[in-house]
Amino acid sequence: MNNENLDMIGFQIISNVGTARSLVMEALAAAKDGDFVSAEEKLEESNQYFVEGHKVHAQLIQKEAAGEKVEFSLLFMHAEDQLMSAETITLLVKEMIEMYKRSGI
Amino acid sequence: MNNENLDMIGFQIISNVGTARSLVMEALAAAKDGDFVSAEEKLEESNQYFVEGHKVHAQLIQKEAAGEKVEFSLLFMHAEDQLMSAETITLLVKEMIEMYKRSGI
Amino acid sequence: MNNENLDMIGFQIISNVGTARSLVMEALAAAKDGDFVSAEEKLEESNQYFVEGHKVHAQLIQKEAAGEKVEFSLLFMHAEDQLMSAETITLLVKEMIEMYKRSGI
Numbered sequence: 191m192n193n194e195n196l197d198m199i200g201f202q203i204i205s206n207v208g209t210a211r212s213l214v215m216e217a218l219a220a221a222k223d224g225d226f227v228s229a230e231e232k233l234e235e236s237n238q239y240f241v242e243g244h245k246v247h248a249q250l251i252q253k254e255a256a257g258e259k260v261e262f263s264l265l266f267m268h269a270e271d272q273l274m275s276a277e278t279i280t281l282l283v284k285e286m287i288e289m290y291k292r293s294g295i
Numbered sequence: 296m297n298n299e300n301l302d303m304i305g306f307q308i309i310s311n312v313g314t315a316r317s318l319v320m321e322a323l324a325a326a327k328d329g330d331f332v333s334a335e336e337k338l339e340e341s342n343q344y345f346v347e348g349h350k351v352h353a354q355l356i357q358k359e360a361a362g363e364k365v366e367f368s369l370l371f372m373h374a375e376d377q378l379m380s381a382e383t384i385t386l387l388v389k390e391m392i393e394m395y396k397r398s399g400i
Numbered sequence: 401m402n403n404e405n406l407d408m409i410g411f412q413i414i415s416n417v418g419t420a421r422s423l424v425m426e427a428l429a430a431a432k433d434g435d436f437v438s439a440e441e442k443l444e445e446s447n448q449y450f451v452e453g454h455k456v457h458a459q460l461i462q463k464e465a466a467g468e469k470v471e472f473s474l475l476f477m478h479a480e481d482q483l484m485s486a487e488t489i490t491l492l493v494k495e496m497i498e499m500y501k502r503s504g505i
Contacts, residue, residue, distance in 0.1 A: 285323065
């Protein structure tokens with residue numbers, strides 16, 4: 191797989207997980223306002239975008255495992271970092287939302 | 296270092312830091328139940344796995360610094376992302392556990 | 401861009417975002433002590449280092465987009481991971497500082 195294709199895939203990942211990340215932060219903002227129903231909806235919506243981004247990533251890993259050489263690209267590395275970062279943020283923001291729910295602060 | 300060796304190292308990192316990450320989340324679950332002794336034990340256990348994963352990573356960085364060319368591999372990049380993500384999660388979950396301890400929520 | 405230059409850039413990124421990350425954790429420590437003025441100052445100082453690290457990263461992405469081939473280097477990948485990790489930690493620690501502010505725990 192050459193760099194041009196990989197860059198296109200990188201843009202797809204960045205776009206999807208960027209939206210996922212924004213929605214997670216909106217979910218946290220809703221939880222701070224005590225609106226846990228809206229927070230839950232935002233998290234579900236976020237997950238749909240994250241899954242899209244992750245699908246592309248998983249397909250590439252499988253291609254490489256099947257023997258196809260994947261060339262390095264800075265943009266693609268950045269996309270993968272964004273993916274992982276969105277996952278970490280989601281995991282921890284969910285915990286923060288639970289804290290707001292439990293504490294009522 | 297060729298890609299096959301790098302993939303093996305990638306799998307070792309993913310396996311170790313994956314376990315480390317799971318144990319950190321178990322520590323947080325224990326803290327939510329008010330069981331801070333168990334939380335502390337899980338964190339220590341997690342750290343042992345993390346250190347194993349990190350050792351492999353550090354050895355590679357040193358090899359590259361010594362002039363050995365390390366080829367790019369998607370799987371290995373993913374392993375490095377997992378390592379960094381586990382480190383970030385551990386740092387922040389420890390802070391959350393302290394919040395549960397201080398607030399008693 | 402060859403690996404030696406890329407490694408130099410990697411070291412610059414690691415140095416800047418490492419300092420940014422330390423200052424963010426100092427901000428959190430200040431917030432835990434109830435010193436939110438000092439927390440705010442540490443966050444601003446941290447941001448200056450982060451911006452420096454991020455500038456270097458952005459210039460490289462632009463070079464690659466302009467057609468310049470960027471070679472893979474493990475050290476540089478590590479630098480990019482550190483950059484992304486510092487960004488994630490900053491985002492979430494700011495939220496934790498707000499929790500300390502709101503709850504007074």
